[in-house]
Amino acid sequence: MKIQVLFGTESGNAEMAAEDLALSVRSDDQEVEVHDLSDFSISELQHDALYVFICSTYGEGDLPNTALPFFADLNIVRPDLAWVRYAIFGLGDTFYSETYSQGATKLADKLNELGAERVGEFGRYDASSWEPVGEKAVEWFSGVLEAAAQMQ
Amino acid sequence: MDSVVSIAIVGSGPAGCYVAQSLRRALPESEITIYDRLASPFGLVRYGVAPDHQSTKSIQAQFARLFERENVRFAGNITVGSDVSLDELRSTHNIVVLASGLSExxxxxxxxxxxxxxxxxxxxxxxxxxxxxxxxxxxxxxxxxxxxxxxxxxxxxxxxxxxxxxxxxxxxxxxxxxxxxxxxxxxxxxxxxxxxxxxxxxxxxxxxxxxxxxxxxxxxxxxxxxxxxxxxxxxxxxxxxxxxxxxxxxxxxxxxxxxxxxxxxxxxxxxxxxxxxxxxxxxxxxxxxxxxxxxxxxxxxxDFDRHNWHGLGELSRNLETGALDRGLYRTGWIKRGSRGTIAENRACAKAVAEEILADLPALDPAPRPGYDGLPEDVRARAVDYAAWRRVDLAEASAAAHGRARKKFPSHDHMVAIAHDTLAGPSGAGNH
Missing domain, CATH: 3.50.50.60 (FAD/NAD(P)-binding domain)
Known part of the structure; x- marks a missing residue:
C-alpha cells in the first residue's frame, strides 16, 4: 500500500508535519510520497493508496488558500470517491476556539460526502500546546496504520 | 549558473525565514546565510508578536529547522550598512535578498x-x-x-x-x-x-x-x-x-x-x-x-527605518516584483508594505524565490564565496546558531515562574552569552 501525504498549509506548519510524517514512514520501509495540495489534482487520486491529509485552518475556519483549488475541484467535479481511503490530521489553535481545526473538518466532510472512507482517528493538533507538530502527527499515524491493518 | 550559488538573506524574521525555505528547497546545494543585526533570530516573531500571544510565536519551531537541519547559516550581530556594507554583501554573494521588514x-x-x-x-x-x-x-x-x-x-x-x-x-x-x-x-x-x-x-x-x-x-x-x-x-x-x-x-x-x-x-x-x-x-x-x-x-x-535601509534610497515602488537590481531582491513587508499575517509572507517568499530561480541563468556565473568571503572581523563578531542557542537556553532557564522565558534586555549581554565571554563565575574558566 502506497502512502500519499497531501498537505494544505498557510504558514508552512502542515508541510513540516507532512515531511516529518513521511520521514518516519520511510524509515519503516513504506513507500510514501508527499504533495502540496496546491500541486495535486483530483485526477491523480489512485486506487491502491492511503491518502493522508494534513491540513490547517485559516481565516474564519476556512481551508488554507493552498488547499482551495483542490477543494473547489471536489465540489465541482464531485468525483465518486467510494474507493478512496484516507486519514486526516487537522492543525489549529484553540485560541481561535470557534473555528478550531475547522479547515480539516470541512475537507473531511467533503471527502465523506463523496463516499471516501476515513481510516483511524481524526487527528487534531493544537498550536497553543507548543508540542512538536511532527511528533504528534507521527504518534497519531501509528494508530491509523493499526486501524488500516485491521481493515485488511 | 552551474556552480554553487551563494545567497545572503538580510533579516531573520518571517520574511527571511520563508524565503530561505523556498530557496533551500529549490537549490539544495546552495550556500545560504541569514544575517541579522540582532544576536537572536526570528525578528518580528520574537519582538513584534505580542508577548502574550505565544501560540503565534510557535511558528519559531518551523523556522528553527532551517538552522538545525537544513544547512542554513545564521549570522546574527551583523548590521548590514555598518558592520558590512550592502555592496560588500553583494560582491561576496551571488544573490542578496532583503527581508529586513518595516520597523519604523x-x-x-x-x-x-x-x-x-x-x-x-x-x-x-x-x-x-x-x-x-x-x-x-x-x-x-x-x-x-x-x-x-x-x-x-x-x-x-x-x-x-x-x-x-x-x-x-x-x-x-x-x-x-x-x-x-x-x-x-x-x-x-x-x-x-x-x-x-x-x-x-x-x-x-x-x-x-x-x-x-x-x-x-x-x-x-x-x-x-x-x-x-x-x-x-x-x-x-x-x-x-x-x-x-x-x-x-x-x-x-x-x-x-x-x-x-x-x-x-x-x-x-x-x-x-x-x-x-x-x-x-x-x-x-x-x-x-x-x-x-x-x-x-x-x-x-x-514604514522604512530611515537609518537602516541599506543605502538604497527610495526603493522601487513597483510592488509586483521582488527584484531591485541584478542579483538583489526583497521580500516580506519591505516588498508589500506592512499588512497581512505572518503566513502571508510564505506565499510572498515563494513568488520571490521563483523570480530568483528564473533569473539565475542570466546572472554572473562566477562563483562567489558567500559568508566565508566576508572580512575576518565581521565573521568574528557573528553569532551563529549554536551561539544563539546558548542565549536561548540561558533565557529559558532564567524564566521566572509563569513565564515562557526571560528575554535579556541588553544586547551586549546576549552577545557575551553567545560568544561565551560573559564575565563572572558563569563565564569564567571556559577558555
Missing part, C-alpha cells in the same frame, strides 16, 4: 503628533517584548489614552494596556516593563478606528479575546451591526463586538474602553501636552467628536 512606526499625519505624550505602537510592543534596542521603557500614559488605528497591532496595544499583571501567565513579557506599567495603568482607553465595523481591519478573534480580561467595561456609540450581506469576517467582527458590549463588570470595573468606528483623527489637541483627540466622521465630514485623553498611541502601520 508610520505617522498618522495630523497636527499635534509631535507632542511629548504621543507614543508609537511598534515601539511599545518592542518594549513589552524586551527588545534590546528599546531601552527607554514604558511611558507614563496618564489616566486616559487614545489608541489610534483599528488593526491587530492596535488591538495588541489595547490588550497590553488593559491586562492586569496576572493576565500575562505563560507569556514572555518583559517583567521590568510590566512592573513599570503596573505603577500607573490607564483607567480609560479611547480606541479609534477609521473604518466602520464592517470594513475594519481587525481579526474578530482578537476582539473577542479582549472579553476574557476581567474588569473591563466596553462602550460604543457607533453602530455595531453589519449589513445582512456583509462578509463572514465582518459578521464575526460584529458578533465579537456585541459580546464585548454585553459584558458588565459593574463595580469590578478597573478600566473603561470606548470604541469608535468610522472616525478619523483630525488633530491631537493640546498646546504643550496632549489633551485629547479631535475626530471626524468618515461618513459625514461635518460631524466631529472630541475625546479627552492624557496621551496617544498611534498604530497605523509601519
Amino acid at each position: 512606526d508610520r505617522v498618522v499625519g495630523v497636527p499635534g503628533e509631535d507632542l511629548p505624550e504621543v507614543h508609537r505602537a511598534g515601539r511599545l510592543t518592542r518594549v513589552f517584548n524586551a527588545h534590546p534596542m528599546e531601552p527607554v521603557g514604558v511611558p507614563d500614559f496618564g489616566g486616559a489614552v487614545a489608541v489610534i488605528g483599528g488593526g491587530n497591532v492596535s488591538i495588541d496595544v489595547l490588550r497590553l494596556l488593559i491586562k492586569r499583571p496576572e493576565d500575562f501567565a505563560n507569556s514572555d513579557v518583559d517583567d521590568t516593563a510590566l512592573g513599570q506599567y503596573a505603577q500607573a495603568p490607564v483607567r480609560r482607553v479611547e480606541f479609534i478606528c477609521r473604518s466602520t465595523v464592517a470594513n475594519a481591519p481587525s481579526d474578530p478573534v482578537m476582539l473577542a479575546e479582549l472579553g476574557r480580561i476581567p474588569g473591563v467595561a466596553f462602550t460604543c456609540s457607533d453602530p455595531v451591526a453589519v449589513p445582512e450581506d456583509a462578509t463572514r469576517q465582518a459578521s464575526a467582527r460584529a458578533k465579537a463586538l456585541e459580546g464585548l458590549l454585553e459584558l458588565a463588570p459593574g463595580p469590578q470595573t478597573r478600566v473603561q474602553v470606548a470604541l469608535h468606528f468610522g472616525w478619523s483623527p483630525v488633530r491631537i489637541l493640546g498646546a504643550d501636552h496632549v489633551e485629547g483627540v479631535e475626530l471626524r466622521s468618515v461618513e459625514d465630514d461635518r460631524e466631529h467628536r472630541r475625546v479627552a485623553t492624557d496621551s496617544v498611541v498611534t498604530a497605523v502601520g509601519f
Whole structure:
C-alpha cells in the first residue's frame, strides 16, 4: 500500500508535519510520497493508496488558500470517491476556539460526502500546546496504520 | 549558473525565514546565510508578536529547522550598512535578498503628533517584548489614552494596556516593563478606528479575546451591526463586538474602553501636552467628536527605518516584483508594505524565490564565496546558531515562574552569552 501525504498549509506548519510524517514512514520501509495540495489534482487520486491529509485552518475556519483549488475541484467535479481511503490530521489553535481545526473538518466532510472512507482517528493538533507538530502527527499515524491493518 | 550559488538573506524574521525555505528547497546545494543585526533570530516573531500571544510565536519551531537541519547559516550581530556594507554583501554573494521588514512606526499625519505624550505602537510592543534596542521603557500614559488605528497591532496595544499583571501567565513579557506599567495603568482607553465595523481591519478573534480580561467595561456609540450581506469576517467582527458590549463588570470595573468606528483623527489637541483627540466622521465630514485623553498611541502601520535601509534610497515602488537590481531582491513587508499575517509572507517568499530561480541563468556565473568571503572581523563578531542557542537556553532557564522565558534586555549581554565571554563565575574558566 502506497502512502500519499497531501498537505494544505498557510504558514508552512502542515508541510513540516507532512515531511516529518513521511520521514518516519520511510524509515519503516513504506513507500510514501508527499504533495502540496496546491500541486495535486483530483485526477491523480489512485486506487491502491492511503491518502493522508494534513491540513490547517485559516481565516474564519476556512481551508488554507493552498488547499482551495483542490477543494473547489471536489465540489465541482464531485468525483465518486467510494474507493478512496484516507486519514486526516487537522492543525489549529484553540485560541481561535470557534473555528478550531475547522479547515480539516470541512475537507473531511467533503471527502465523506463523496463516499471516501476515513481510516483511524481524526487527528487534531493544537498550536497553543507548543508540542512538536511532527511528533504528534507521527504518534497519531501509528494508530491509523493499526486501524488500516485491521481493515485488511 | 552551474556552480554553487551563494545567497545572503538580510533579516531573520518571517520574511527571511520563508524565503530561505523556498530557496533551500529549490537549490539544495546552495550556500545560504541569514544575517541579522540582532544576536537572536526570528525578528518580528520574537519582538513584534505580542508577548502574550505565544501560540503565534510557535511558528519559531518551523523556522528553527532551517538552522538545525537544513544547512542554513545564521549570522546574527551583523548590521548590514555598518558592520558590512550592502555592496560588500553583494560582491561576496551571488544573490542578496532583503527581508529586513518595516520597523519604523508610520505617522498618522495630523497636527499635534509631535507632542511629548504621543507614543508609537511598534515601539511599545518592542518594549513589552524586551527588545534590546528599546531601552527607554514604558511611558507614563496618564489616566486616559487614545489608541489610534483599528488593526491587530492596535488591538495588541489595547490588550497590553488593559491586562492586569496576572493576565500575562505563560507569556514572555518583559517583567521590568510590566512592573513599570503596573505603577500607573490607564483607567480609560479611547480606541479609534477609521473604518466602520464592517470594513475594519481587525481579526474578530482578537476582539473577542479582549472579553476574557476581567474588569473591563466596553462602550460604543457607533453602530455595531453589519449589513445582512456583509462578509463572514465582518459578521464575526460584529458578533465579537456585541459580546464585548454585553459584558458588565459593574463595580469590578478597573478600566473603561470606548470604541469608535468610522472616525478619523483630525488633530491631537493640546498646546504643550496632549489633551485629547479631535475626530471626524468618515461618513459625514461635518460631524466631529472630541475625546479627552492624557496621551496617544498611534498604530497605523509601519514604514522604512530611515537609518537602516541599506543605502538604497527610495526603493522601487513597483510592488509586483521582488527584484531591485541584478542579483538583489526583497521580500516580506519591505516588498508589500506592512499588512497581512505572518503566513502571508510564505506565499510572498515563494513568488520571490521563483523570480530568483528564473533569473539565475542570466546572472554572473562566477562563483562567489558567500559568508566565508566576508572580512575576518565581521565573521568574528557573528553569532551563529549554536551561539544563539546558548542565549536561548540561558533565557529559558532564567524564566521566572509563569513565564515562557526571560528575554535579556541588553544586547551586549546576549552577545557575551553567545560568544561565551560573559564575565563572572558563569563565564569564567571556559577558555
